[in-house]
Amino acid sequence: GQQLNQSPQSMFIQEGEDVSMNCTSSSIFNTWLWYKQDPGEGPVLLIALYKAGELTSNGRLTAQFGITRKDSFLNISASIPSDVGIYFCAAPDKYSTLTFGKGTMLLVSP
Amino acid sequence: KAGVTQTPRYLIKTRGQQVTLSCSPISGHRSVSWYQQTPGQGLQFLFEYFSETQRNKGNFPGRFSGRQFSNSRSEMNVSTLELGDSALYLCASNLQLNTGELFFGEGSRLTVL
Numbered sequence: 001g002q003q004l005n006q007s008p009q010s011m012f013i014q015e016g017e018d019v020s021m022n023c024t025s026s027s028i029f030n031t032w033l034w035y036k037q038d039p040g041e042g043p044v045l046l047i048a049l050y051k052a053g054e055l056t057s058n059g060r061l062t063a064q065f066g067i068t069r070k071d072s073f074l075n076i077s078a079s080i081p082s083d084v085g086i087y088f089c090a091a092p093d094k095y096s097t098l099t100f101g102k103g104t105m106l107l108v109s110p
Numbered sequence: 111k112a113g114v115t116q117t118p119r120y121l122i123k124t125r126g127q128q129v130t131l132s133c134s135p136i137s138g139h140r141s142v143s144w145y146q147q148t149p150g151q152g153l154q155f156l157f158e159y160f161s162e163t164q165r166n167k168g169n170f171p172g173r174f175s176g177r178q179f180s181n182s183r184s185e186m187n188v189s190t191l192e193l194g195d196s197a198l199y200l201c202a203s204n205l206q207l208n209t210g211e212l213f214f215g216e217g218s219r220l221t222v223l
Contacts, residue, residue: 028173031209031210033210033211040216041216041217042114042200042202042214042216042217043134043200043210043212043213043214043215044152045213046213047211048210048211084161090151090210091210092208095165095166096166096207096208096210097143097155097158097166098155098210098212099155100145100152100153101152102152103152
């Protein structure tokens with residue numbers, strides 16, 4: 001099946017720093033999505049991207065749909081303690097079933 | 111608007127037993143998907159239901175089954191439990207098919223001893 005390679009696996013940063021993470025695949029996708037999972041909760045959709053090259057923001061979060069359609073990037077600016085969690089990239093296959101990356105665990109030190 | 115509700119939140123079973131998990135989607139959502147989340151494998155797709163019909167099924171053994179009722183509520187069942195079935199089982203609903211924009215419940219954490 002399709003695999004999404006997400007990196008880094010984890011990040012430990014200081015409050016106020018910017019964060020970048022990415023997701024790559026050998027397959028081409030028409031949609032990229034980014035979810036965040038807080039401890040003890042289910043994932044929550046942050047940003048959905050539907051067009052190659054698209055750059056979309058949601059508050060301090062900005063995501064990009066790579067021009068090759070094989071990758072996507074998520075940036076968080078001026079991180080705060082509530083940004084702590086696991087960030088997942090996801091993309092639907094030809095059956096519209098979502099495949100998820102393994103996640104990037106973000107820890108923010110106050 | 112109530113979110114996706116999963117019950118039970120936590121349960122402990124022993125090997126060989128079976129378990130049934132329940133999911134109530136957001137009102138108006140007719141599509142329900144199930145995912146298994148483990149530290150080693152991450153989030154893996156189990157199945158998707160729409161209007162009481164299974165649309166897609168993931169690569170899991172036949173011990174894993176599910177169904178959807180006419181009110182869009184869904185259940186999944188795992189029979190002959192194995193230690194490796196210990197996981198967080200997440201249910202998600204969505205309003206529009208084929209968008210990937212899922213609304214997840216908090217999950218049912220199953221521990222198999």
